[in-house]
Amino acid sequence: MFLIKATKRFICAWRRPDEMVHEVETELRFHIEMRTRANIEKGMRSDDAQRAALQSFGDFERVRDNCCEIRRSLPFDSTLLRMGLHITMAVVAGLAALWAVNVPHHNFTGVMRQLMAITVLTYLFIVVRRARSKRRHNGEHVNGVLANKSLTSDMSDAPSAKIPAYDEQGRTPVERVFKS
Amino acid sequence: MLALDCLGGCPLPKSNASLLQGTLDMLILKALSLGALHGYGVGQRIAQISGDALKVEEGSLYPGLYRLEQRGLIESEWDVSENNQRAKFYKLTRAGRKQLIIEEQNWERLASATIKALRAM
Numbered sequence: 232m233f234l235i236k237a238t239k240r241f242i243c244a245w246r247r248p249d250e251m252v253h254e255v256e257t258e259l260r261f262h263i264e265m266r267t268r269a270n271i272e273k274g275m276r277s278d279d280a281q282r283a284a285l286q287s288f289g290d291f292e293r294v295r296d297n298c299c300e301i302r303r304s305l306p307f308d309s310t311l312l313r314m315g316l317h318i319t320m321a322v323v324a325g326l327a328a329l330w331a332v333n334v335p336h337h338n339f340t341g342v343m344r345q346l347m348a349i350t351v352l353t354y355l356f357i358v359v360r361r362a363r364s365k366r367r368h369n370g371e372h373v374n375g376v377l378a379n380k381s382l383t384s385d386m387s388d389a390p391s392a393k394i395p396a397y398d399e400q401g402r403t404p405v406e407r408v409f410k411s
Numbered sequence: 412m413l414a415l416d417c418l419g420g421c422p423l424p425k426s427n428a429s430l431l432q433g434t435l436d437m438l439i440l441k442a443l444s445l446g447a448l449h450g451y452g453v454g455q456r457i458a459q460i461s462g463d464a465l466k467v468e469e470g471s472l473y474p475g476l477y478r479l480e481q482r483g484l485i486e487s488e489w490d491v492s493e494n495n496q497r498a499k500f501y502k503l504t505r506a507g508r509k510q511l512i513i514e515e516q517n518w519e520r521l522a523s524a525t526i527k528a529l530r531a532m
Contacts, residue, residue: 258449301478
C-alpha cells in the first residue's frame with residue numbers, strides 16, 4: 232500500500248512539478264505564518280514578527296528545494312529496477328538485432344525495417360553510454376546518496392572538491408602525492 | 412538541525428548539538444505518536460515534550476518529515492488547521508510506530524551504555 236502511494240507521489244512529482252513545488256511552498260508558508268502569529272502573540276510588532284519568523288525558518292528556497300528533491304526521489308532502492316531496465320533493454324536490443332539479420336533486404340520495406348532496427352540499437356547504445364558516463368561522473372548513484380542522507384537529518388551538503396587531472400607542472404594527483 | 416538549550420538558557424557547544432543529528436527522525440516519530448500534527452505543530456510538540464530543552468531548527472524539520480514520509484513511516488493529508496487554514500497534517504503509520512519502538516530501544520541502550528562508561532572508574 233505504502234509503495235503504491237509513494238510511487239503515485241513520485242509519478243505526480245515528475246508529471247506535475249509545478250504543482251509539487253506549489254504544495255511544498257504552501258506548507259512552508261503556513262509554518263512561517265504560524266510562527267509570525269506566535270511572535271505577535273508574544274508582543275512583537277507585525278513587521279518584526281514576520282521578519283523574525285523568516286529568520287528563524289532559515290533559507291526558504293533551500294528548504295523548499297530539499298523537500299522537492301526528496302519528493303522526486305524513488306521511495307525504494309532503485310538498483311533492482313535499474314537492473315531490470317538494463318536487462319529489458321538488452322533483450323530488446325537482441326531481438327532487434329535478430330530481426331535485422333533475418334529480415335530480407337532485397338526490397339524497400341526490408342531495408343526500411345533494417346534501418347529502423349539499426350536506429351533502435353543505436354538509440355539504446357547511446358542511452359546506456361549516457362547512463363554509464365553519468366554514473367561515472369557522479370561517482371555514486373543517486374539513490375545511494377539519498378539513502379545515506381536519510382540516515383542523518385543534516386541538510387548541509389558536503390562540499391564537493393574538484394581535483395584537476397593535471398596540475399600546472401603537468402603532474403597527475405598520484406604523482407603529486409609521491410613526488411612532494 | 413537540533414538546537415539545544417539547557418534550562419538556564421545557555422546553548423550547548425555546536426559539537427554537542429551535532430551528536431543529535433540522527434535523533435531528529437526519532438523525535439518527529441515520537442511527537443506524532445501522540446496524534447496527527449502539521450509541521451509547525453511537530454516542532455512545538457518536540458519543544459513541549461522535552462520541556463523546552465530541545466528546539467528543532469524550523470527549516471530542517473521539513474526535509475525530515477518528507478524523508479520519513481518517503482520511507483513510509485508517516486503519512487500526510489491536507490486538512491483545515493485550528494485557524495481555518497489549509498495545512499498538511501502528518502500521522503504515524505504502523506511501520507512508523509514499529510520503527511519508533513526500535514529507535515527508542517536503541518537510544519536507551521546507547522544512553523545507558525554511555526552512562527555506564529562515564530561512571531566507570
